[in-house]
Amino acid sequence: MPAKQKFYLTTPIYYTNGLPHIGHTYTTVVADVIRRYKRMRGYEVVMTTGTDEHGVNVERAAKKAGVPESEFVAKMAEAWRALWLELGIPADEFVRTTDLQHVRTVQWLFKLCRENGYVYKGHYTGQYCIYDNAFVNDAKPGDNCPDCGRPTETLTEENYFFKLSAFQKPLLDFYKKYPEFIQPESRKNEIVSFVESGLKDLSITRTTIRWGIPVPGEEPHVFYVWFDALTAYLSAVGGPDYEKRGMWPADLHLVGKDIIRFHTVYWPAFLMAAMLPIPKQVWAHGWFLMDASKMSKSKGNVVLPRPIADMLGMDALRYFLLREVVFGQDGNFSYDALLTRYNSDLANGLGNLASRTAAMIEKNFAGKIPKAGKLEPRDETLARQTQSAIGDVLDYFEKMNFARALESLWSVIATADKYLTTEKPWSLSDSEADTQRKATVLATTAELLRIVTVLAHPVLPDSTTKIWTLLGQSGSVSAVELDGLQWGQLASGVPLGKPQTLFPRVEKSEAIERIESMANEELNPTAPPAPAPTAGRSATAGAATAAAPAASEKIGIEDFAKVEMRVGQIKTAERIVGADKLLKLTVDIGTEIRQICAGIAQFYEPDSLIGRKVAVVTNLAPRKLRGVESNGMIIAASVGPEGRPVLAGFPEDVEIGARLK
Ligand SMILES: [Zn+2]
Numbered sequence: 001m002p003a004k005q006k007f008y009l010t011t012p013i014y015y016t017n018g019l020p021h022i023g024h025t026y027t028t029v030v031a032d033v034i035r036r037y038k039r040m041r042g043y044e045v046v047m048t049t050g051t052d053e054h055g056v057n058v059e060r061a062a063k064k065a066g067v068p069e070s071e072f073v074a075k076m077a078e079a080w081r082a083l084w085l086e087l088g089i090p091a092d093e094f095v096r097t098t099d100l101q102h103v104r105t106v107q108w109l110f111k112l113c114r115e116n117g118y119v120y121k122g123h124y125t126g127q128y129c130i131y132d133n134a135f136v137n138d139a140k141p142g143d144n145c146p147d148c149g150r151p152t153e154t155l156t157e158e159n160y161f162f163k164l165s166a167f168q169k170p171l172l173d174f175y176k177k178y179p180e181f182i183q184p185e186s187r188k189n190e191i192v193s194f195v196e197s198g199l200k201d202l203s204i205t206r207t208t209i210r211w212g213i214p215v216p217g218e219e220p221h222v223f224y225v226w227f228d229a230l231t232a233y234l235s236a237v238g239g240p241d242y243e244k245r246g247m248w249p250a251d252l253h254l255v256g257k258d259i260i261r262f263h264t265v266y267w268p269a270f271l272m273a274a275m276l277p278i279p280k281q282v283w284a285h286g287w288f289l290m291d292a293s294k295m296s297k298s299k300g301n302v303v304l305p306r307p308i309a310d311m312l313g314m315d316a317l318r319y320f321l322l323r324e325v326v327f328g329q330d331g332n333f334s335y336d337a338l339l340t341r342y343n344s345d346l347a348n349g350l351g352n353l354a355s356r357t358a359a360m361i362e363k364n365f366a367g368k369i370p371k372a373g374k375l376e377p378r379d380e381t382l383a384r385q386t387q388s389a390i391g392d393v394l395d396y397f398e399k400m401n402f403a404r405a406l407e408s409l410w411s412v413i414a415t416a417d418k419y420l421t422t423e424k425p426w427s428l429s430d431s432e433a434d435t436q437r438k439a440t441v442l443a444t445t446a447e448l449l450r451i452v453t454v455l456a457h458p459v460l461p462d463s464t465t466k467i468w469t470l471l472g473q474s475g476s477v478s479a480v481e482l483d484g485l486q487w488g489q490l491a492s493g494v495p496l497g498k499p500q501t502l503f504p505r506v507e508k509s510e511a512i513e514r515i516e517s518m519a520n521e522e523l524n525p526t527a528p529p530a531p532a533p534t535a536g537r538s539a540t541a542g543a544a545t546a547a548a549p550a551a552s553e554k555i556g557i558e559d560f561a562k563v564e565m566r567v568g569q570i571k572t573a574e575r576i577v578g579a580d581k582l583l584k585l586t587v588d589i590g591t592e593i594r595q596i597c598a599g600i601a602q603f604y605e606p607d608s609l610i611g612r613k614v615a616v617v618t619n620l621a622p623r624k625l626r627g628v629e630s631n632g633m634i635i636a637a638s639v640g641p642e643g644r645p646v647l648a649g650f651p652e653d654v655e656i657g658a659r660l661k
Helices: 022-040 056-065 069-086 100-115 164-177 185-196 225-229 239-245 257-273 305-312 314-324 335-364 377-398 402-423 432-456 461-470 508-523 543-550 557-561
Strands: 006-015 044-052 093-096 119-129 134-136 153-162 252-256 282-285 288-290 331-333 565-576 579-588 593-598 613-617 623-625 628-630 636-639 644-647
Touching (some): 006 022, 022 044, 022 282, 022 314, 056 069, 100 225, 100 239, 164 257, 185 257, 252 257, 257 282, 305 314, 305 335, 314 335, 314 402, 377 402, 432 461
Parallel strands (some): 288 331
Antiparallel strands (some): 119 153, 565 613, 579 593, 636 644
């Protein structure tokens, strides 16, 4: 039996002086989409991401945080890894440039380059900032340091150099022989002319930096940026033992357009010098701009992935990122466009088609997929269009044109909507002929939906899994082989699965406000004025949990008197989209009606709470929970190991607004 074909792809090894924003998320999402797509085409896939943990910026950030570098980077790496996991896009290999395996690989690559005569000791002269202890790249004598503004000095230090100049011709030959190596096409000319204009040798070590991988036997030399970071792609899949793992060379490096030169000039040159296999393709994508300017923390226009995922689901963010811009070009990010796409394409588009198809089958055919009768030309046209979309979509995926792939799929959805509007299965009678026709229309729509679900799976893994269950299909949608997908494979008589919540409609301005507010909470974490919520971000108003840590300390009556508690009556209660644990309540406290959020959604049905009298802390400063304002706190006991909240109540009738003492 032939072994599966392998596919190895990478995101950049992200620099760890901050936390991931939407730009990093974009690259990692694209990598995940390709990974899922390739697996559905039968490949054995490995996706690598990781953290670049060396260099002077990390040294400084650690110093500022007052911790050793190793501790600082360990925390950062953990935060990145945890976020990718939370967003459902964890890599198969997460490489840290401080891993021992990586250190060994860099030292081994250096040894090979040196043995083959491509490394020599020389002197590097540049502008140096004494205050920051670092060379300032590309600065001329007289320039000031861009970081601290102090004047730079010209400094010469001993470095190891890589003979990049020897690779001008080999690189140009390589680009000619493998025209698909640099993508998109538009980037290739830029790189070719850069190489044609001549290559200077490259300094690959420093003696002025301490936090780096040591050059064996040549201390205090440490490897400098690219020789270290790029090699992580290789160390992730075996390093010196790469042949055993069988994944190298990489099939695809995904990179931002700002780092394409390092990946298409330096990296292949290092590998040529070491006589190692060269990756097959480097794909440079554009940037997401926020209101047409590049995102940065200092500009305060950073978009974070977590609040969007919490509010709309990760699938919505994935869909938007891939649908909104052609991969490779720059795009504009706006919450407004995101919400528009969400409501029109997901809630009203795919989500609505799935729910109404299932509902009609439920109602008319006892929840079992009907058998199509005689096909009319209209049914056959729909089948033909869907069948031909399969080829188009796979072709677009193969060319990494995700926007067009999704456009094709959504035009199939639009066709289905039109078909239902024309055929009106809901207005057909229960006569034998009409029932037959109804069966044909619904079977046709369900088959179309099955195909769309399979094709959309790489982009929308969560919601297509739900639709798969809804359609009563066995196995996992991710296990469907794309190459065998065709019209007419849906079996009749299969019972539908449980109804699924797909994409609940949201009110645009309210959703934007909440996402921004949650992002603000994440960017500017402040100590909550109320007792710290238990279990991560759940906001259980648990009196017992709050009291526990303070139990050993006694407080005076005057401290207790500061807390104002009153009897309140719950007037309304509702769930909050994007906050599974919270209920939004309005509570009458006698003098006014307050909006209060309580972390009890998993244990109390909203309707069961209406009219109930509860104990409310009324003089707590208002705060936002998951972007929703909460003005007060409901008292509850925290019971059992999972901290189940039990609302405090009154066995006798009490007056609303009465003070608790
Ligand atoms: Zn400086």
